[in-house]
Amino acid sequence: xxxxxxxxxxxxxxxxxxxxxxxxxxxxxxxxxxxxxxxxxxxxxxxxxxxxxxxxxxxxxxxxxxxxxxxxxxxxxxxxxxxxxxxxxxxxxxxxxxxxxxxxxxxxxxxxxxxxxxxxxxxxxxxxxxxxxxxxxxxxxxxxxxxxxxxxxxxxxxxxxxxxxxxxxxxxxxxxxxxxxxxxxxxxxxxxxxxxxxxxxxxxxxxxxxxxxxxxxxxxxxxxxxxxxxxxxxxxxxxxxxxxxxxxxxxxxxxxxxxxxxxxxxxxxxxxxxxx
Amino acid sequence: xxxxxxxxxxxxxxxxxxxxxxxxxxxxxxxxxxxxxxxxxxxxxxxxxxxxxxxxxxxxxxxxxxxxxxxxxxxxxxxxxxxxxxxxxxxxxxxxxxxxxxxxxxxxxxxxxxxxxxxxxxxxxxxxxxxxxxxxxxxxxxxxxxxxxxxxxxxxxxxxxxxxxxxxxxxxxxxxxxxxxxxxxxxxxxxxxxxxxxxxxxxxxxxxxxxxxxxxxxxxxxxxxxxxxxxxxxxxxxxxxxxxxxxxxxxxxxxxxxxxxxxxxxxxxxxxxxxxxxxxxxxxxxxxxxxxxxxxxxxxxxxxxxxxxxxxxxxxxxxxxxxxxxxxxxxxxxxxxx
Amino acid sequence: xxxxxxxxxxxxxxxxxxxxxxxxxxxxxxxxxxxxxxxxxxxxxxxxxxxxxxxxxxxxxxxxxxxxxxxxxxxxxxxxxxxxxxxxxxxxxxxxxxxxxxxxxxxxxxxxxxxxxxxxxxxxxxxxxxxxxxxxxxxxxxxxxxxxxxxxxxxxxxxxxxxxxxxxxxxxxxxxxxxxxxxxxxxxxxxxxxxxxxxxxxxxxxxxxxxxxxxxxxxxxxxxxxxxxxxxxxxxxxxxxxxxxxxxxxxxxxxxxxxxxxxxxxxxxxxxxxxxxxxxxxxxxx
Numbered sequence: 001x002x003x004x005x006x007x008x009x010x011x012x013x014x015x016x017x018x019x020x021x022x023x024x025x026x027x028x029x030x031x032x033x034x035x036x037x038x039x040x041x042x043x044x045x046x047x048x049x050x051x052x053x054x055x056x057x058x059x060x061x062x063x064x065x066x067x068x069x070x071x072x073x074x075x076x077x078x079x080x081x082x083x084x085x086x087x088x089x090x091x092x093x094x095x096x097x098x099x100x101x102x103x104x105x106x107x108x109x110x111x112x113x114x115x116x117x118x119x120x121x122x123x124x125x126x127x128x129x130x131x132x133x134x135x136x137x138x139x140x141x142x143x144x145x146x147x148x149x150x151x152x153x154x155x156x157x158x159x160x161x162x163x164x165x166x167x168x169x170x171x172x173x174x175x176x177x178x179x180x181x182x183x184x185x186x187x188x189x190x191x192x193x194x195x196x197x198x199x200x201x202x203x204x205x206x207x208x209x210x211x212x213x214x215x216x217x218x219x220x221x222x223x224x225x226x227x228x229x230x231x232x233x234x235x236x237x238x239x240x241x242x243x244x245x246x247x248x249x250x251x252x253x254x255x256x257x258x259x260x261x262x263x264x265x266x267x268x269x270x271x272x273x274x275x276x
Numbered sequence: 277x278x279x280x281x282x283x284x285x286x287x288x289x290x291x292x293x294x295x296x297x298x299x300x301x302x303x304x305x306x307x308x309x310x311x312x313x314x315x316x317x318x319x320x321x322x323x324x325x326x327x328x329x330x331x332x333x334x335x336x337x338x339x340x341x342x343x344x345x346x347x348x349x350x351x352x353x354x355x356x357x358x359x360x361x362x363x364x365x366x367x368x369x370x371x372x373x374x375x376x377x378x379x380x381x382x383x384x385x386x387x388x389x390x391x392x393x394x395x396x397x398x399x400x401x402x403x404x405x406x407x408x409x410x411x412x413x414x415x416x417x418x419x420x421x422x423x424x425x426x427x428x429x430x431x432x433x434x435x436x437x438x439x440x441x442x443x444x445x446x447x448x449x450x451x452x453x454x455x456x457x458x459x460x461x462x463x464x465x466x467x468x469x470x471x472x473x474x475x476x477x478x479x480x481x482x483x484x485x486x487x488x489x490x491x492x493x494x495x496x497x498x499x500x501x502x503x504x505x506x507x508x509x510x511x512x513x514x515x516x517x518x519x520x521x522x523x524x525x526x527x528x529x530x531x532x533x534x535x536x537x538x539x540x541x542x543x544x545x546x547x548x549x550x551x552x553x554x555x556x557x558x559x560x561x562x563x564x565x566x567x568x569x570x571x572x573x574x575x576x577x578x579x580x581x582x583x584x585x586x587x588x589x590x591x592x593x594x595x596x597x598x599x600x601x602x603x604x605x606x607x608x609x610x611x612x613x614x
Numbered sequence: 615x616x617x618x619x620x621x622x623x624x625x626x627x628x629x630x631x632x633x634x635x636x637x638x639x640x641x642x643x644x645x646x647x648x649x650x651x652x653x654x655x656x657x658x659x660x661x662x663x664x665x666x667x668x669x670x671x672x673x674x675x676x677x678x679x680x681x682x683x684x685x686x687x688x689x690x691x692x693x694x695x696x697x698x699x700x701x702x703x704x705x706x707x708x709x710x711x712x713x714x715x716x717x718x719x720x721x722x723x724x725x726x727x728x729x730x731x732x733x734x735x736x737x738x739x740x741x742x743x744x745x746x747x748x749x750x751x752x753x754x755x756x757x758x759x760x761x762x763x764x765x766x767x768x769x770x771x772x773x774x775x776x777x778x779x780x781x782x783x784x785x786x787x788x789x790x791x792x793x794x795x796x797x798x799x800x801x802x803x804x805x806x807x808x809x810x811x812x813x814x815x816x817x818x819x820x821x822x823x824x825x826x827x828x829x830x831x832x833x834x835x836x837x838x839x840x841x842x843x844x845x846x847x848x849x850x851x852x853x854x855x856x857x858x859x860x861x862x863x864x865x866x867x868x869x870x871x872x873x874x875x876x877x878x879x880x881x882x883x884x885x886x887x888x889x890x891x892x893x894x895x896x897x898x899x900x
Contacts (some may be wrong), residue, residue: 175386177383454727485873521803542801543768
C-alpha cells in the first residue's frame with residue numbers, strides 16, 4: 001500500500017527510475033557537456049561517430065555536433081513528455097474525479113466526451129492542433145495533452161467510483177464535510193496510485209508523438225528535436241544512416257524508461273499486486 | 277428527540293426495485309438506547325443510512341426536535357449534521373487508511389473549530405475519553421488493533437458533541453474480549469454525555485445488554501417494538517419469538533440446539549414479498565387472514581406495539597372484534613428462563 | 615454422546631510459523647459421536663490446530679507432536695495421502711461458504727468432483743451420491759439445486775452445500791471452523807442443528823472450532839479452551855459453564871453480554887485482556 005520507494009524493490013520499478021533519472025540528468029547537463037548552440041555548424045560535415053575525439057557521436061550533413069543535438073533534444077522530449085502528461089493529468093483527473101464522484105449527468109457527459117475524443121484519430125487531431133496553433137514547444141505539449149486525457153479520465157473515474165462508497169467516505173459525509181474536501185482528502189489519495197502509473201505511460205506516449213510531429217516538420221523550428229533529426233536525415237539513409245539510428249535509439253530508450261517506470265509503479269502501487 | 281415518520285426507502289437494482297424500508301415509524305428519546313434487530317436484508321442498515329441522510333428516502337420524514345431534516349442540504353443542514361453521528365460496523369473500513377488517529381478524530385471538528393490548537397486540545401480530550409493512549413495519535417489505522425480502531429471511530433463520532441449516535445453493528449467485527457470493552461465504553465460514554473443510541477445489531481445477546489427498547493424488523497417493516505425485557509424475554513410477534521429462540525443460549529441448561537424448534541425456511545425474496553403479512557410463509561400460527569391482509573403495527577399488551585393479526589389487544593374491551601378468541605389463546609408470549 | 619473410546623488422539627501438538635509458536639504442546643482427544651468444541655479468541659491457535667488435524671495446515675507450518683485417527687498416525691499427511699494410505703477421512707467445513715465454493719461450477723459439479731476424488735466412483739454413481747448428499751443436508755428440491763450456481767443460493771443454503779462437500783469423502787470426523795459465524799441467527803440455529811443431526815446419523819466425531827460461547831452452550835459436549843496456543847481447560851460443557859477453573863475462562867464467561875435481568879443495573883462486562891489472566895491457573899489475583 002505504501003507508496004514509498006525503496007531500493008530493495010527489484011526489477012522494473014528500480015530500472016525505470018534509474019533510466020528516467022539518468023535521462024533527466026543528461027538533459028539537465030546538456031549545456032555543461034556540450035556548451036554552445038547545438039544548431040551551430042561547428043565541424044566537418046558527415047563525420048562518423050567514434051572517429052574524432054572532439055565529436056564522439058560525429059556530425060551531421062551540415063557539420064552540427066550530433067552529441068549536442070541528442071542532449072539538447074532530450075530536453076525537448078522530456079519537456080514535451082512531462083508537459084503533455086501534465087495537461088492530460090489535469091484534465092483527465094479533474095473530469096474523471098468529478099464524473100466518478102457525482103455520477104449522474106456529469107458522468108454521462110464525460111463518458112460521451114471520452115468516447116468522442118477517443119474515436120477521433122488522435123495523431124491527426126494533434127497535427128491539426130499544432131498546425132492551427134503554430135508550431136512551438138507549448139503548442140505541441142497542449143496538442144498531445146488534449147488528445148491523451150481520456151484514458152486518464154476513465155481510470156480516475158473507475159477508481160473514484162470504487163472508493164466513493166467506502167465506509168470512510170460515508171463517514172466523512174455524515175460529518176457534514178464538503179464534497180471538495182472529501183474528494184481531495186479521502187477519495188483521490190486512495191485511488192490515485194494506478195493513475196500515477198498510467199501518467200508515466202502517457203509521458204512515454206507523448207515522447208513518441210512529439211517525435212512523430214517533429215519528423216513531419218511540426219516541431220518547434222528553433223529547438224533541436226529527435227524527431228526533427230530523423231526527419232532531416234531521411235534523404236541520407238543510405239549514406240549517413242547513423243543520423244537516423246542515434247536519435248531513434250534515444251527515443252526508444254526514453255519511451256522504454258517511462259514504460260518501465262509506469263509498469264513498475266502499477267506493480268508497486270496496486271494493493272492487489274502488493275500481496276504477490 | 278429523533279422521530280422517523282412513515283419512512284420508505286427503495287433500492288433500484290438490475291432485477292427490479294426493492295422496498296428496503298417500508299413505512300417505518302420510530303421515536304428515539306433523549307439518552308435512551310433503541311435496539312434495532314433483524315436478519316440481514318431486513319432493512320435495518322438501510323434505515324440507518326437513511327437516518328444519516330446517506331440514502332435519500334422515497335417518502336416519509338426524519339425529524340430532529342420537531343425540525344424536518346429529511347431534505348436539508350448544505351448550509352441549512354449544518355446545525356443538524358453534528359447532532360446525529362454514526363459508528364460503522366467495520367472500523368478497518370470506516371477509517372481512511374491514510375489518516376492518522378489524531379487527524380481522523382479532528383476531521384469532524386474542521387467545520388466548527390477553526391483554531392488548530394483548540395482542535396488539538398479537543399482531540400486529546402476525546403482520546404482520553406475513549407481510552408486511547410495519547411502515544412497512538414500519530415498511528416495509521418493499520419498500525420492499531422481492532423479494538424483501538426473502533427475506539428478511534430467512536431471518538432470521531434462523538435467529537436462534534438452529537439445527541440444521537442447511530443451504531444451499526446459496532447462490535448460484530450470484534451473478538452469477544454474487545455467486544456466487551458467496546459460495549460462497556462459505549463455505556464460509559466452514554467452516561468457521561470447523555471447520548472441517545474440507535475443500536476443496530478444481529479446478536480441478540482449484545483442488543484439485550486445494551487438496549488432500553490427493542491424494535492424488530494422483518495422485510496423492511498417493524499413487526500414489534502417495546503421495552504427490551506418484554507421484546508427479548510417475552511416476545512409477542514411470532515417472528516420475534518423465532519428470532520429470540522434462535523439466539524444461542526447463555527448456558528447449556530437454557531437450551532440445546534439438538535432439541536430446539538428452529539424456524540424453518542429463509543427470508544423471502546425482497547423483490548417479490550409475500551402478500552398479506554410478509555411473515556406468513558414461515559409463521560407456525562398463520563391463518564387465512566394473514567395471507568390476505570398485512571397487519572398494521574398496533575398497541576398490544578404491556579405498552580408494546582406488534583404487527584400481527586393474532587396478537588392480543590391491550591384489553592379485550594377496547595377491540596373485541598379484532599381477534600378470534602381461540603387464536604388469541606394459542607398466542608402466549610414465550611417465556612424463557614434467564 | 616456416549617462412546618468414550620477416543621477416535622482422534624492429539625499428543626503434544628506444536629505448530630510454529632517462521633519461529634513463532636502458534637500452538638504449544640496441545641494434547642486432547644476427540645470421541646466419535648461427540649461434539650468437542652475448541653474455543654478461543656483470534657490468535658489462540660484454534661484454527662491452525664483444526665487445520666492440521668484435517669491435514670490442511672499450510673506447508674510453511676512446522677508441526678511436531680502426534681495425531682492419531684483410530685490408531686493410525688495421520689499428522690503431516692494431506693487428505694490425499696491419507697486416502698491412499700487407506701485411512702478414514704477427516705473433512706473440514708469452513709466459515710465463509712461464499713469463499714469455499716467455486717463460483718463458476720454448479721453445485722452438482724462440485725459435489726460430483728468431491729465424490730469422484732476417491733478415483734473409484736463412476737460418473738453416474740457419483741451424481742446419484744451427490745443428490746443423496748444434498749438430501750442429507752436437507753436442501754429442498756435437490757434435483758433443481760444440483761444444476762444451479764452458488765450465487766443463486768442464500769448463505770444458509772451455501773453452507774449446507776459446503777457441508778455436503780465435506781461429507782462426500784464419507785468422513786469419520788468433521789472439523790467445523792466457525793461454521794455459523796457468517797450466518798444470521800435463525801440460519802445459524804438451523805446449521806448447528808444440522809451438524810449435530812449429521813453427527814448422530816453418521817456416527818461422526820465433530821470438532822467445532824468457535825469463539826462464540828453461545829454456540830458452545832448450544833452444541834458442545836466437551837469444551838477445550840485455548841489461549842495463546844495453549845490448552846487452558848478440557849471439561850464437560852456443563853462443568854465449564856458452571857464455573858471454569860481457569861480465570862481466563864471465568865473472565866470470558868463474564869465478558870459475554872446478555873446476562874442482564876429486568877431489574878437491577880446493567881452488568882459490567884469483564885475485561886479478558888488483563889495480563890494476570892494470561893498466566894497459569896491461580897496466578898495473579900483478578
